[in-house]
Amino acid sequence: MEPILELKNVSKIFGAGTAHEVPAVRDVSLQVMPGDSVGIVGESGCGKSTVARMVTKLTDITSGEIWFDGENITRIGEKETRNVYRKIQMVFQDPYSVFSPRMQVGTFLEEGLVHFGICSRPEARKQAAEWMERVELSPELMERLPHQLSGGQLQRVVIARAISIRPKLIILDEATSALDVSVQKQVLKLLVRLQKELNLTYLFIGHDLAVVRSLCERIAVMYAGQIVEVFDSEDLGHNTGHPYTQKLLGSVFSIHDRNQKEIQLETLSMEDSGYEKQGCVYQKRCPHATEKCRTEQPVMEACGTPHRIACWHPLCGGHHH
Amino acid sequence: MPREENSRVHLAGEEEKMKSTVKKALHNPQFVLLLILAVILILIPVFAPWIAPHDPIENDYANTMISGSREYLFGTDQIGRCILSRLIWGGRTSLLIVFVVVAIVSVIGIVLGVTAGFTGGWVDMLITRFTDIVMAVPSTVFIIALVSVLGPSLRHTVLAMSLVGWTENCRVTRALVMSAKENRFVEEARLGGLSRGQVIHRVIMPNVIPYLIVNITQDIGSTLLTLSGLSLLGLSSQPPTPEWGFMLSEGRKFIQSAPWLIIYPGLVIVLHVIVFNLLGDTLRDILDPRYEKPKKKWREIKKWAQEN
Numbered sequence: 001m002e003p004i005l006e007l008k009n010v011s012k013i014f015g016a017g018t019a020h021e022v023p024a025v026r027d028v029s030l031q032v033m034p035g036d037s038v039g040i041v042g043e044s045g046c047g048k049s050t051v052a053r054m055v056t057k058l059t060d061i062t063s064g065e066i067w068f069d070g071e072n073i074t075r076i077g078e079k080e081t082r083n084v085y086r087k088i089q090m091v092f093q094d095p096y097s098v099f100s101p102r103m104q105v106g107t108f109l110e111e112g113l114v115h116f117g118i119c120s121r122p123e124a125r126k127q128a129a130e131w132m133e134r135v136e137l138s139p140e141l142m143e144r145l146p147h148q149l150s151g152g153q154l155q156r157v158v159i160a161r162a163i164s165i166r167p168k169l170i171i172l173d174e175a176t177s178a179l180d181v182s183v184q185k186q187v188l189k190l191l192v193r194l195q196k197e198l199n200l201t202y203l204f205i206g207h208d209l210a211v212v213r214s215l216c217e218r219i220a221v222m223y224a225g226q227i228v229e230v231f232d233s234e235d236l237g238h239n240t241g242h243p244y245t246q247k248l249l250g251s252v253f254s255i256h257d258r259n260q261k262e263i264q265l266e267t268l269s270m271e272d273s274g275y276e277k278q279g280c281v282y283q284k285r286c287p288h289a290t291e292k293c294r295t296e297q298p299v300m301e302a303c304g305t306p307h308r309i310a311c312w313h314p315l316c317g318g319h320h321h
Numbered sequence: 322m323p324r325e326e327n328s329r330v331h332l333a334g335e336e337e338k339m340k341s342t343v344k345k346a347l348h349n350p351q352f353v354l355l356l357i358l359a360v361i362l363i364l365i366p367v368f369a370p371w372i373a374p375h376d377p378i379e380n381d382y383a384n385t386m387i388s389g390s391r392e393y394l395f396g397t398d399q400i401g402r403c404i405l406s407r408l409i410w411g412g413r414t415s416l417l418i419v420f421v422v423v424a425i426v427s428v429i430g431i432v433l434g435v436t437a438g439f440t441g442g443w444v445d446m447l448i449t450r451f452t453d454i455v456m457a458v459p460s461t462v463f464i465i466a467l468v469s470v471l472g473p474s475l476r477h478t479v480l481a482m483s484l485v486g487w488t489e490n491c492r493v494t495r496a497l498v499m500s501a502k503e504n505r506f507v508e509e510a511r512l513g514g515l516s517r518g519q520v521i522h523r524v525i526m527p528n529v530i531p532y533l534i535v536n537i538t539q540d541i542g543s544t545l546l547t548l549s550g551l552s553l554l555g556l557s558s559q560p561p562t563p564e565w566g567f568m569l570s571e572g573r574k575f576i577q578s579a580p581w582l583i584i585y586p587g588l589v590i591v592l593h594v595i596v597f598n599l600l601g602d603t604l605r606d607i608l609d610p611r612y613e614k615p616k617k618k619w620r621e622i623k624k625w626a627q628e629n
Contacts, residue, residue, distance in 0.1 A: 058508050078517060085512050097505035102527050108513075115514030161513070 002070060004168055004201055005032040005055065010064035012050050012225075024050045026225040027064070029300070032169065037195060037202035039216030039233070041209050041248065047225040048205045052173045055203070056090045057081050069168060086116050089162035093174035095154035099146035105157055106142025112165050131160040135190060152183035156190065163194060172204045176211060188215055209236070210252045218306060221245045224281040227300070230308045239307065241314030243286045280312065288313045345607055352603045358596050366412030375403035377410040378561040386579045396581045398571065402561075404581065408589050411563035416593075418479055418557070419544045425483040426544075427537050430490020435529075437491070438498030439521060449495070452488050460485040461550070468556045478557040482547065493536055497529045504528075531608030538601035542594040549590050565590050 012025040025047040032038045040048045053059040055066060057073070065074045073084055092098050099108060109128035113119055119127055129139035135156040146154060155175065162170050172191070176184040192215060194200060206212040212219055213233045221229045221244060229242040237249060280286070280293040290313065298310045346352050365372060374394070375381075381401035389396045395404040437448035467481040501507070502525060510524045551557050552566025553573075560567070565586045572582025 056512065058511075081511075082514060082516065085514055090512055092505055092509065094505070098509045100504075100506045100510070100524050100528060111510075111515075112513045115519075158509075165514075 001033055003031040003067075004034045004036075004069055005203065006030070006067040007051070007055075008065040008067065010051070010054060010066060011062050012047070012054060012059065013062045016062055023225055025054070028222075028225075028227050030220055030227065030230070032201060032203055034168070034201055035199055036218060037204060037216045039204045039206060039212035039219045040222055040227075041206055041212045041219055042222035043207060043248075046222045048207075048222050049173055051222075052090065052171045052203065052205050056088055056171060057084065058090075086165065087168045088171065089165055089167040089169075090171040090173060091155070091158050091162050091175040094178045095151055095158050096146065098158055099154065101146060103146070104142065105144050105146060105149060105154075108146075109142065109157060109161050109164065112161050116165055118165065127164065128160075131164045132157070134194075135160040150183075152179050152187065155179060155183075155187055159187070159191070159194075163198065163200065166198075169201045169203060172202060174205055174207070177206065177208070184211070191215060208252070209248045221248065226281050226310070228282065228310050230306060232306060235307065239304075241303070241309050242282075242311045243288055243313075243315060244282050246315060247285075280310075282311075288315075342608065346604075349603065349607055352600075352607060355596060355600045355603055359600055362412075362593060362596060363416065365409055366416055369409045369413060373403075373406035373409040375406040377402065377407045377563045379403075386575070386582075388579065388581050395585045396579070398568075398582055399575060399579075404568075404585055407563040407568060408565070408585060411565045411568060411586070412589075414475065414558050414562060414564040415545065415548060415566070418475060418482075418548055419541055421479055422482045422486060422544050422548075423537060423540050425479070426486040426540065427490055427533075429483070429487040431494050431533060433487070434491040434494025435498050435521070438495040439502060439525070441499075445495075448491070452491050455485060456488045458485065461547075464547075464551060465554065465556060468551070473556050473559060475558055478548070478551060482544070482551075486544070486547075490533075490536065490540070494529065494533060497532055498525060501525045501528045531605070534608065535601045535605040538604060539598050541597040542601075545590060545593055545597075 007028055007030045010025060010028045011023070014022040014024055028047075028051060030038070030040075030051075040051060042048050050059060054061045055068070057076070061074055065072055067073070068084065069087060073080070076084070099105070106125070106128055109131060110121070110124040113124040113127055114121055118124075128142060132139045132142060137153060137156050137160075141149060141153065141157075149157070155178075159175070175191075176187050179187060188211065191202070195202060202215065204212060204215050209219075213236055216233050219231060219233050219236065220227045221242060223244050229240060229245050231240050231245075236245075240246070240249075278297065279295050280289070280298050283289045283293045286293065292312050296312070298312050300308050300310045302308050303314070374392075379402065381397060381403075383401070384390070384393060384397050385401040386399055387393060387397050393403050393405070395408065397403055398407075433448050433452070437445040463485050464478075464481040467484070468477050471477040471480075507520060507524055510520050515523060548557060549566035549569065552564055553570045555567070555570060558564035558567050560571075568586040569583050569590075572579070572586065575582050
């Protein structure tokens with residue numbers, strides 16, 4: 001089977017060619033199969049959102065290639081971009097910022113349907129109402145303005161709009177991070193249900209490993225602009241080997257681990273953030289770092305499918321050494 | 322999907338929105354009052370020939386410098402012209418110039434502002450620098466100099482005021498467009514299948530226009546003040562054409578003996594400035610989508626009044 005989305009050595013350097021180059025994404029390769037749900041997880045600033053924005057053409061790509069649905073979409077014009085949006089939709093983190101404050105919620109839903117030529121205006125109104133029900137919202141809310149709805153309700157509308165276009169890929173960029181924990185759970189359940197019903201493909205960007213794991217079958221861990229490990233979400237914990245994955249796992253909160261787990265505090269300075277000239281990106285924070293880690297950059301290597309890891313000293317009884 | 326379909330949809334949505342805004346506006350007593358006042362102020366000079374009791378340039382040498390009588394309600398000036406009639410006719414000149422200047426200035430400012438704000442890059446740089454240069458020239462001095470060179474006439478006044486007046490509009494529009502452009506919902510609209518042009522007029526402009534309307538309304542007041550200043554220096558209309566600022570200028574000489582010569586034109590100018598500025602303020606409140614009807618407040622005030 002052909003992957004629906006493939007990133008080939010994609011990099012993004014902000015301010016390329018100036019004195020203040022910021023390498024946000026470096027040499028990222030990733031495949032998403034149709035019907036899959038892939039998660040990208042990592043801390044703030046690791047470049048995961050930039051990956052999402054490059055796929056949706058909201059941010060230019062510095063080098064590498066992005067293939068979508070058998071086409072190279074790395075550098076395409078405005079018209080082609082619009083065609084791509086028919087097939088890729090994105091859900092942003094903060095639902096409040098997504099709505100024009102002067103546009104009715106229902107109009108927002110209809111717009112996508114009408115502009116992509118999915119149906120006529122009167123039909124769009126009907127379909128929009130159906131989608132409202134599908135995401136467990138009352139169609140009466142369609143006449144409201146965005147500020148009259150709650151964050152959770154708005155995010156459902158955004159999801160409904162993204163899915164109503166019937167795209168081949170939906171990118172969820174921290175789609176539940178701005179919501180209350182209880183609402184977050186409801187929205188996640190909704191996403192899982194919709195994926196089953198409609199056979200959707202998700203690329204979920206998140207910082208919370210537990211959330212990403214609950215939704216995704218495959219997880220890519222990003223650190224300092226690079227993917228350091230890719231694995232099946234079932235393998236998380238017992239068959240994952242990167243020290244950073246371990247670290248993320250250790251920082252997942254749970255109500256059961258009160259007093260049992262010490263919260264590890266770390267002070268990070270700019271030099272520790274992983275933008276190393278040579279060696280492993282994680283060397284400064286890694287408890288297992290050796291001389292090799294400081295001089296040689298670990299390459300992404302397969303250790304089982306789809307498990308791949310970039311580490312000289314993986315914790316899962318690995319293959320390197 | 323054919324294009325016609327799109328534009329029809331667009332219109333339907335727009336009409337809906339307009340209706341609710343108009344409804345909201347008509348439920349605001351302050352706005353209705355100010356709107357009625359503004360319309361009256363505009364209609365008075367329009368119907369001057371029927372309203373004015375006298376010919377504004379006719380001299381009545383038997384009644385010069387009277388402070389007010391049954392025949393001359395607001396008195397007469399040094400050569401026996403009816404002040405009230407001159408004020409009514411004067412609105413034709415003053416308001417016409419003001420509206421023409423505001424229209425020109427708004428169009429130039431908005432077109433340049435939208436272009437700069439949306440395009441960015443070197444276009445933005447060019448427009449911004451040009452605006453800065455124009456702004457660096459003291460506008461009053463420039464207008465005075467230009468009108469003096471070209472010769473004082475209404476046309477030259479309009480030209481001079483338009484040449485320097487657009488900068489503020491341009492800067493405000495540019496800033497509004499730029500901040501609207503940065504919004505997530507612009508990206509979301511692109512993902513929703515809107516083209517660049519549609520994004521400008523469907524998503525960015527609806528969030529910019531309300532502020533521009535407010536800005537334009539308030540421009541009316543400030544332009545009137547500038548014009549009055551110029552007239553005071555004798556740089557706009559020429560006698561005997563009645564014009565408020567010029568009336569002030571003429572009456573200045575008699576400030577001790579016949580203060581009504583400047584009091585009435587002064588009051589008229591102040592009244593116009595206040596009405597149009599307040600109208601702008603009220604409009605801003607109404608056009609804000611988060612604005613709620615003041616009904617509740619009224620009720621609270623009434624209740625409070627009854628209790629005390």
